[in-house]
Amino acid sequence: MGVDVLEELGVSGLGEVSEPAFSGLVERHRRELHVHCYRMLGSFEDAEDAVQEAFLRAWRRRETFEGRSTFRAWLYRIATNACLDLLAKRRPEPATGGEVRWLQPYPDRLLDELPAGDGDGPEAVAVARETIELAYVVAVQHLAPRPRAALILRDVLGWPAKDVAELLGDSVNSVNSALQRARAGMREHLPAERQDWTGGEEDAQTRELVRRFTDASVTSDIDQLAALLRDDVRCSMPPTPGLYVGRDAVMNNWVEDGFEGMTGLRAVRTAVNRQPAFAFYHWREQEGAYLPLTLDVLRISGGAITEIITFHDDQFPRLGLPERLPAETA
DSSP states (O other): OOSOHHHHHTOSSGGGSOHHHHHHHHHTTHHHHHHHHHHHHSOHHHHHHHHHHHHHHHHHTGGGOOSSSOHHHHHHHHHHHHHHHHHHHOOOOOOOTTOOTTOOOOBHHHHTTSOOOTTOOHHHHHHHHHTTSHHHHHHHTTSOHHHHHHHIIIIISOOOHHHHHHHHTOOHHHHHHHHHHHHHHHHHHSOSSOOOOOGGGOOHHHHHHHHHHHHHHHTTOHHHHHHHEEEEEEEEETTEEEEEESHHHHHHHHHHTTOTTOOOEEEEEEEETTEEEEEEEEEETTTTEEEEEEEEEEEEETTEEEEEEEEEGGGTTTTTOOSOEEGGGO
């Protein structure tokens, strides 16, 4: 906060603050802490759990806040430790290649709630955007928990090394060493090219590519879809196992799954993780409506689709998407 929280409240310590007043203080930071935990965990639901645990810990330990750091930084420390504790308990199946089975999308409509930082310039805005993209979130999940925390705190939040060291209980040298390993790991798992998608600032070429992808998808035009994919395109569908790399492998998988010749599809455009996305609905005669099918999230580079991550229909409610589309939308 711009104003010291103790001075703002007119108290000498947070132990004097009522629970409703304290809740009001932490709620100001809920969205940014949730995004921080999402970067750490890759799961929207796990991030919810981590934030709730962080707020509970903050209330229980409120008397430990001495005003030496900002209230916001104090909350980030607690939230980061809540994530590290959750990661210590999590024993997921090993990821293969770039696959992360527990990955979930983050709706742009919630990212829009993030507060603008004081003096955030174009570079800070670019960092915030790039580090919420699915490619970045997936790459982070391949790092060990503590180097992961060091990377996010240093490279995303811009914390000084000494503050990260204090949080992790390590020396500055240890943090710098962990950071070097983490950056090397990110280079290994990040795509070679940063994606060109820039939300509302998309260029005409990107808009046309997205339109053609939608049209080809709802008509199940395999040949047209193939023409939009880069040779080294990657496709996955978490939490379903499997990562398909290369145009032929992706197209063969779609054909084997019976996508070719599929009819009765409709698409609703949305956006997650600052990337273009489409919710697909399938006509169900018995229901007399189009019902949720899948969500495709695109990564676009150099005028071609370089990655498609497909999520199941259980993600639709969180994204604020309709439960069904009526027949008259046809």
